[in-house]
Amino acid sequence: MTQTDLFKRIIAHSKEYGFIFPSSEIYEGLSAVYDYGPYGVELKNNIKDYWWAAMVQMHENIVGLDAAIFMHPKTWKASGHVDAFNDPLVDNKDSKKRYRADVLIEEEIEKIKAKADKEVEKAKKKFGDSFDEALYRTTNPRVVEYSQKATAVEQRLGKAMSAGDMADLKAILEDLEIADPEGGTRNWTDVRQFNLMFNTQLGNIAGEEGKLYLRPETAQGIFVNFLNVQKSTRQKVPFGIAQIGKAFRNEIVARQFIFRMREFEQMEMQFFVQPGEEMRWYDYWKQTRMAWHQKIGTPAEKLRFKDHDNLAHYANAAVDIQYEFPFGFKELEGIHSRTNFDLSSHQELSGKKLQYFDPEINESYTPYVVETSVGADRMFLSILSQALQEETVPDAEGNDSTRTVLKLHPALAPIKVAVLPLLKNREELTNAATDVFNKLKFSFQCQYDEKDAIGRRYRRQDAIGTPFCVTIDFETLENQTVTIRDRDTLEQQRVHIDQIEGIVGGKVSMKSLMV
Numbered sequence: 481m482t483q484t485d486l487f488k489r490i491i492a493h494s495k496e497y498g499f500i501f502p503s504s505e506i507y508e509g510l511s512a513v514y515d516y517g518p519y520g521v522e523l524k525n526n527i528k529d530y531w532w533a534a535m536v537q538m539h540e541n542i543v544g545l546d547a548a549i550f551m552h553p554k555t556w557k558a559s560g561h562v563d564a565f566n567d568p569l570v571d572n573k574d575s576k577k578r579y580r581a582d583v584l585i586e587e588e589i590e591k592i593k594a595k596a597d598k599e600v601e602k603a604k605k606k607f608g609d610s611f612d613e614a615l616y617r618t619t620n621p622r623v624v625e626y627s628q629k630a631t632a633v634e635q636r637l638g639k640a641m642s643a644g645d646m647a648d649l650k651a652i653l654e655d656l657e658i659a660d661p662e663g664g665t666r667n668w669t670d671v672r673q674f675n676l677m678f679n680t681q682l683g684n685i686a687g688e689e690g691k692l693y694l695r696p697e698t699a700q701g702i703f704v705n706f707l708n709v710q711k712s713t714r715q716k717v718p719f720g721i722a723q724i725g726k727a728f729r730n731e732i733v734a735r736q737f738i739f740r741m742r743e744f745e746q747m748e749m750q751f752f753v754q755p756g757e758e759m760r761w762y763d764y765w766k767q768t769r770m771a772w773h774q775k776i777g778t779p780a781e782k783l784r785f786k787d788h789d790n791l792a793h794y795a796n797a798a799v800d801i802q803y804e805f806p807f808g809f810k811e812l813e814g815i816h817s818r819t820n821f822d823l824s825s826h827q828e829l830s831g832k833k834l835q836y837f838d839p840e841i842n843e844s845y846t847p848y849v850v851e852t853s854v855g856a857d858r859m860f861l862s863i864l865s866q867a868l869q870e871e872t873v874p875d876a877e878g879n880d881s882t883r884t885v886l887k888l889h890p891a892l893a894p895i896k897v898a899v900l901p902l903l904k905n906r907e908e909l910t911n912a913a914t915d916v917f918n919k920l921k922f923s924f925q926c927q928y929d930e931k932d933a934i935g936r937r938y939r940r941q942d943a944i945g946t947p948f949c950v951t952i953d954f955e956t957l958e959n960q961t962v963t964i965r966d967r968d969t970l971e972q973q974r975v976h977i978d979q980i981e982g983i984v985g986g987k988v989s990m991k992s993l994m995v
């Protein structure tokens with residue numbers, strides 16, 4: 481399956497099996513807005529639980545918060561979002577399509593890098609075992625030329641973005657002869673700034689006074705509550721505040737399914753530290769967050785760090801954890817050393833002190849902040865991309881058959897156990913299965929299914945990633961045993977009904993992910 485095919489399959493599978501639907505689909509949908517279906521909401525909740533447990537439950541010095549989406553409008557002035565939360569927008573005059581100029585340039589950089597990689601691949605095939613890739617990359621003239629060009633464009637882009645130099649972004653588009661990916665022409669408008677915040681009006685207050693924004697990040701709710709939380713929980717620096725919640729951005733280009741949405745969910749943690757200590761904690765959170773991603777089975781080669789070429793106005797260090805989505809390596813999570821920018825700005829604009837008295841050094845200061853910020857939806861997409869697989873397996877008669885399976889970590893699977901009576905028209909079997917279901921539902925998200933042949937029911941559960949299927953047959957009526965089928969090994973074990981909970985519980989618990 482090509483990567484483009486895989487991406488199409490993910491979108492189709494998400495809809496067919498009740499994970500994700502386009503929003504208001506009966507009205508042709510709403511661009512870049514999606515709804516989570518019955519299995520989608522379970523999977524997303526499990527992702528959020530995994531994050532919350534790893535951050536809040538496992539750290540004595542991290543506490544939770546659930547701040548409102550609406551905030552005082554001055555919040556966004558202080559945070560810099562009113563003045564600087566812009567993306568560089570460019571239109572193609574022929575196709576009338578709208579793009580982010582920086583994204584067009586980044587895609588071009590990837591193409592240049594891919595050319596270098598292609599040369600390396602060719603040489604690898606030619607020279608076989610004796611090939612020294614590192615040497616080739618630094619000495620082959622063509623590879624060196626591509627790499628230098630990519631680096632030079634990266635640096636120029638970084639500089640133009642930091643300086644807000646729209647004219648230079650246009651010049652880069654022209655110098656690299658970048659064409660509209662859809663229309664193919666190079667007939668671009670000037671590049672201009674576009675603010676990404678949605679706004680709305682408070683009650684009956686007209687004009688600027690009543691103008692509210694839908695929060696573009698959850699972090700500011702944490703900053704303005706910094707002292708409330710610190711005082712009410714008696715936390716000592718270093719400590720963190722974690723929050724999961726909706727954020728809204730009027731994204732210019734939003735055509736990668738749930739990768740870039742206009743309404744999405746963030747899982748953010750702000751870690752408050754003594755000034756000067758931020759780099760140590762930045763490194764700590766980089767490693768800790770990378771390990772969190774790998775624990776659920778995401779292979780290390782699918783994840784990488786990517787330092788920011790141009791730092792945001794508030795940061796003194798920033799890195800992305802990128803995941804290799806079907807459309808390439810892209811940001812999954814951001815880790816930012818935000819200095820004391822936010823707390824200082826809020827202090828200035830509100831006139832309220834946001835300082836911490838540190839008993840260890842007998843001094844008051846405005847703490848520095850290291851932030852980890854991961855999108856719940858992007859996490860969802862990365863997990864689905866990883867999990868969706870097609871396999872050839874033996875069917876009931878031992879012949880080869882293809883199955884679509886979601887190889888989700890059992891702790892994240894939407895349904896943990898499916899309870900299946902062998903036949904639906906034998907009351908003694910359906911009654912026994914209902915009893916098992918009613919017993920297990922107190923511990924796990926279960927599903928009872930009696931429709932169709934057992935093989936088809938197994939396939940349906942494979943397609944939604946259910947790690948265990950329990951089948952109730954005639955032997956169950958005699959000796960209280962059932963078969964329990966493992967999604968991945970396809971092995972069927974005969975066990976006593978009382979053992980099911982232990983077997984399932986051992987595999988689906990989040991505990992194994994915490995140690």
Ligand code: ATP
Binds near residue numbers: 744812813856
């Ligand atoms: P990008 O460069 O892809 O636009 P960003 O750098 O603006 O992302 P941050 O502001 O660092 O993103 O937000 C933190 C996290 O929130 C991101 O790593 C991502 O997982 C998620 N996120 C940001 N924007 C969106 C969006 N429009 N849709 C879904 N998730 C998003």
